[in-house]
Amino acid sequence: MAPESSTRRRLLASLLGVSGSVLLPSLHAAPAPLITRPIPSSGEAIPVIGLGSWITFNVGRDREARAECAAVMRGFFAGGGRMIDSSPMYGSAQDVIGEALQAIKPARLFSADKVWIGGGARGPGQIETSRRLWQVPRFDLLQVHNLLSWEEHLPQLLAMKKEGRLRYVGITTSEGRRHSEIEKIMASQPIDFVQVSYNALDREVEARILPLARERRIGVIVNRPFRQGDLTAALAGKPLPGWGAEIGCTSWAQALLKFIVSHPAVTCAIPATSNVAHVRENLLAGSGRLPDEALRKRIALDAGRLA
Amino acid sequence: MSQWWTYRLSDLLMFSARSYWRLTEALNRDLWPGQVVAVAAGIVILGCLLRPGVPARRSAYLMLGAAWAWVGWAYHLQRYADINTGAPYFAGGFALQALLLWAMAARSRPLVAAPACSRIGLALAGAGVLMYPLLALAGDHGWRRAEVFGIVPDPTAVTTLGVLLALRAHPLIWLIPLLWCAISSATLMELRVGHAWLPAAAAVLAIAAGIVLRRRERPLSLRANSPT
Numbered sequence: 001m002a003p004e005s006s007t008r009r010r011l012l013a014s015l016l017g018v019s020g021s022v023l024l025p026s027l028h029a030a031p032a033p034l035i036t037r038p039i040p041s042s043g044e045a046i047p048v049i050g051l052g053s054w055i056t057f058n059v060g061r062d063r064e065a066r067a068e069c070a071a072v073m074r075g076f077f078a079g080g081g082r083m084i085d086s087s088p089m090y091g092s093a094q095d096v097i098g099e100a101l102q103a104i105k106p107a108r109l110f111s112a113d114k115v116w117i118g119g120g121a122r123g124p125g126q127i128e129t130s131r132r133l134w135q136v137p138r139f140d141l142l143q144v145h146n147l148l149s150w151e152e153h154l155p156q157l158l159a160m161k162k163e164g165r166l167r168y169v170g171i172t173t174s175e176g177r178r179h180s181e182i183e184k185i186m187a188s189q190p191i192d193f194v195q196v197s198y199n200a201l202d203r204e205v206e207a208r209i210l211p212l213a214r215e216r217r218i219g220v221i222v223n224r225p226f227r228q229g230d231l232t233a234a235l236a237g238k239p240l241p242g243w244g245a246e247i248g249c250t251s252w253a254q255a256l257l258k259f260i261v262s263h264p265a266v267t268c269a270i271p272a273t274s275n276v277a278h279v280r281e282n283l284l285a286g287s288g289r290l291p292d293e294a295l296r297k298r299i300a301l302d303a304g305r306l307a
Numbered sequence: 308m309s310q311w312w313t314y315r316l317s318d319l320l321m322f323s324a325r326s327y328w329r330l331t332e333a334l335n336r337d338l339w340p341g342q343v344v345a346v347a348a349g350i351v352i353l354g355c356l357l358r359p360g361v362p363a364r365r366s367a368y369l370m371l372g373a374a375w376a377w378v379g380w381a382y383h384l385q386r387y388a389d390i391n392t393g394a395p396y397f398a399g400g401f402a403l404q405a406l407l408l409w410a411m412a413a414r415s416r417p418l419v420a421a422p423a424c425s426r427i428g429l430a431l432a433g434a435g436v437l438m439y440p441l442l443a444l445a446g447d448h449g450w451r452r453a454e455v456f457g458i459v460p461d462p463t464a465v466t467t468l469g470v471l472l473a474l475r476a477h478p479l480i481w482l483i484p485l486l487w488c489a490i491s492s493a494t495l496m497e498l499r500v501g502h503a504w505l506p507a508a509a510a511v512l513a514i515a516a517g518i519v520l521r522r523r524e525r526p527l528s529l530r531a532n533s534p535t
Contacts, residue, residue, distance in 0.1 A: 055321060055322060055323050056323065058326060060326065060389030061389055062330075065325075065326065065329060089392075091322060091389070092389050175315075177314075228317070274323070274325075
């Protein structure tokens with residue numbers, strides 16, 4: 001879904017003196033505007049905090065849990081969030097997202113989904129099924145999930161983009177898998193996004209993938225920012241060192257997200273949660289001061305020491 | 308999916324412990340008071356193990372087959388498939404096990420007494436029917452998340468292994484319950500459930516008892532002409 005312009009918001013933003021690079025999250029006032037980053041291939045600004053759906057949104061037909069997911073999405077959009085990421089691999093997550101989108105009807109959605117099926121011939125059918133579940137006219141971004149049959153899917157996605165049926169094309173991996181293949185694709189294919197796992201403790205992508213993304217003007221989406229909750233669980237109860245206040249962080253979760261989105265190659269991080277309070281907290285990490293390189297090193301060092 | 312070797316178990320687990328248990332909770336709510344019928348059927352099966360005759364053994368196999376068929380349909384296909392893309396395959400496995408158990412009922416023949424097998428098998432089956440639901444009382448949600456034989460897979464598989472041990476069933480009939488115990492323990496371990504070890508432990512106990520007691524009773528088996 002293409003971003004829609006909002007004259008009122010823009011007017012209010014200019015009256016408040018907010019720069020064009022930041023997004024005014026809501027007329028009902030979130031504490032601070034979300035920082036945005038330009039998508040390298042287009043220049044379109046996107047908030048640095050997105051919303052993942054792995055595990056958290058796979059709740060089946062559970063009405064109560066679906067309502068909680070919808071509340072998370074409502075809080076996400078109200079706080080200025082825009083990118084939601086899912087996959088056909090995530091069970092009922094796409095259906096849960098689609099139902100919530102119908103109820104919320106967000107002004108600005110950046111829909112990111114994936115194709116995850118063996119063989120290119122079955123790709124278009126799966127994409128159409130996903131689109132129906134999301135209940136969107138088209139996806140903003142489609143990614144080849146974990147490089148499955150990428151040689152067949154990628155040309156199809158690029159053709160869809162050329163025909164105007166898709167805005168961006170990407171590839172994904174997680175947990176450090178197949179990085180050398182990811183690099184080869186980044187170097188040879190005209191992709192807009194690469195999605196990788198990256199956090200204060202898992203920093204392998206800093207060596208080659210993130211520099212390559214900058215060089216090739218490829219946007220970077222970061223998954224598993226909290227190691228699927230293990231990192232925040234390990235740091236629970238450990239006081240945030242003094243540097244937290246310097247960058248306006250009150251929790252480890254915020255500091256860990258700020259560590260990620262402050263990397264100059266990163267476009268956005270997509271933490272997943274089923275908790276409204278957590279989504280608000282995650283969004284807070286997308287505003288205010290970001291750590292500089294020296295502080296990033298300290299965050300990684302302290303997280304590694306305390307986790 | 309290609310490159311399976313690059314995936315860990317945690318990468319394949321696509322739902323939270325909360326979703327998993329709420330599924331059991333919803334099933335228990337929707338099927339109540341079916342749990343009473345299921346436990347009663349389980350107790351009848353235990354009773355069948357105490358009776359030596361062919362009709363009792365046939366009844367046990369028939370009821371077990373029904374339990375597997377029902378769990379495959381009502382749990383795996385109707386519920387678990389909502390959050391686990393592998394569940395339809397589990398449903399297929401449970402349906403196949405139901406057919407195998409019913410086939411066993413059809414061809415049940417007189418069995419030479421195997422008291423040690425019977426005792427351990429009875430204990431294992433008893434644990435599946437009577438102890439498993441009590442595990443829920445250790446959590447915060449009480450009976451609502453009780454795991455009941457004939458309603459959810461784990462106690463059904465554990466009870467079945469007990470029965471198969473007691474009745475010295477053909478090893479082929481053991482495969483699916485054993486496989487399920489391994490899958491379930493691995494899943495529960497990833498979900499960090501306290502009693503994740505239980506299905507695997509039941510499987511190991513059943514296998515160990517089966518092997519040891521079969522060896523010990525080999526002369527009896529030979530005299531018995533053929534196993535059931």
